[in-house]
Amino acid sequence: MLEQVFRDEWGRVLASLVGFLGDFDRAEDAAQEAFAVAAQRWPVSGVPPHPGAWLVTTARNRAIDRIRREHTLAGKIHLLPVPEAVMDEFDDTVIKDERLELIFTCCHPALPLEGQVALTLRALGGLETAEIARAFLVPEETMKRRLSRAKNKIRATGIPFAVPGVQLLPDRVDAVLAVIYLICNEGYRDRVDLGAEAIRLGRVLTALMPHEPEAHGLLALMMIHHARRRARFSGDDLVLLDDQDRSLWDTRRIAEGRAVLDRALALGGRGAYVVQALIASMQTRERIDWPRIAALYRRLVELTGSPVVELNHAVAVCQAGDPAAALRAVDSLDLDGYLYFHSTRGELLRRLGRDTEALDAYRRALELATSTPERRFLTGRLEDL
Structure with missing residues (x-):
């Protein structure tokens, strides 16, 4: 309890x-x-x-x-x-507002962007330093130093604990969106409570900034992902998208997420969160158009420059029917400390019939796994091979 x-x-x-x-x-x-x-x-x-x-x-x-x-x-x-x-x-209502104030306090432009996001995850999400470090793909000691520097700067400069005026919100919105997105990612892994909290914060943010398309895009993305939460696990087993029982999906929440996405598009949204929401929406269709999803991921790579997004693009290329091209793309990435880099390589190698190399990739992924569902899934892949 x-x-x-x-x-x-x-x-x-x-x-x-x-x-x-x-x-x-x-x-x-x-x-x-x-x-x-x-x-x-x-x-x-x-x-x-x-x-x-x-x-x-x-x-x-x-x-x-x-x-x-x-x-x-x-x-x-x-x-x-x-x-x-x-x-x-x-007052319960006041405390809910105070959580939003805390996000905007942590996302003060006087702090470096990574420090803003990390501090908010620690303060609001209750995440341990190791969890935040994993989200940023950095060593735990590095994250400890970032958090200490951010706290010290807030104390030294007397940053106010309040939501800034409306005219100042655009200066902080990128960091605020990043915080809510990472909180949702932790919930998407295995902490459903954080996923629900991220959606609540997303709703508050869209009410505060009703004409910000990326806020609506992020809310749509989170809602569509969260709608599939019951199907992502079977007991302690992780269930991939292709194998999920769609009867467990929350179709009402998916429809609501698509409506929010339509609002983001109507506002002219073409940024990273809107593109991700488009991908998530397409993945819930009865027939998934993987070539189009691969094209959207290519656009997302252009927007973010993120190697993790490039990894996701490679997965879409594989799903579209070209695992060899996907493997070439994955092998060009520098993500050795990232669990999903190795599990993706393992899957691509397995599909190409290179079982010995796939075994090595899955073993490396298992070394990096931190949750029971991840370990069970990877152990199952190793046993299959």
Whole structure:
């Protein structure tokens, strides 16, 4: 139960505390302490009716007690919006808005783009540093340094904890979209709660910026992907698109996502998120037009310059009927530390009948796998070969 509450409430609790204390490190410490107290008390006293409110109140009071113990309350009390935290001050609607404020705070243009995205994933998504490092394809120590630099700069420069004025939103929208996209990706892997949270944030963002096509494109992309979540796994087994039971797809959510995509296109959207949403929509059609999807991925490569997108383009080329060309494209990429690079190579080599090389590629992928579904899938491929 506590683990589920953590997943549901971490971002909301931390968002409230960051605005309350004006300090990321203090906020994280206070949130962790509140969850530790909950782990001790709730098994005995039961979960309170409003666990989020209880956690925020406990964390705020613990933070104030710590400031008092450090004999700095007099100098810091002006940073605190209330003298004490009490339960009836916790407004669920306000906390939802505070999470959006936290995103825009972390995405301040004074911070480097990668630092903006990484800090928000840590603060809002509750992701561990290792998970964020994996999303960025960098070592964990590198990510630790990025996070520390971002926190220190926010503290040193006094970046305000508030949504900027409407005229300033375009300066931050790229980073905000990237944050929500990566939160959704973590949910797409195996953390469904984060996928749902990313969609909620996407809805808030499109309401805030109704004429931004890329915001609508991202929301459409997430909704269509999330609609297939029940079919992606069979127990602990990962199920590929071709093998998914389409009766498990949420057709209402897919239709809603396509309507949002139509809105993005009507606004003139032709950017990366709109193109990805087009691809996702086409993948849910009864007959998938892989040559057209390959062309869309080629356009996406031009927009992003991402080697991961080039890898996806190669997969589409293979699905369109040319695994040899796909393998040549994959072998030109420098993605040795990326799990899906090796699993894709393994699949292409298997289709070309080069089983010994495919075995080596799948073994390397298995070394990089971090989740049970990934390991089970790769182990199954090895056993088949």
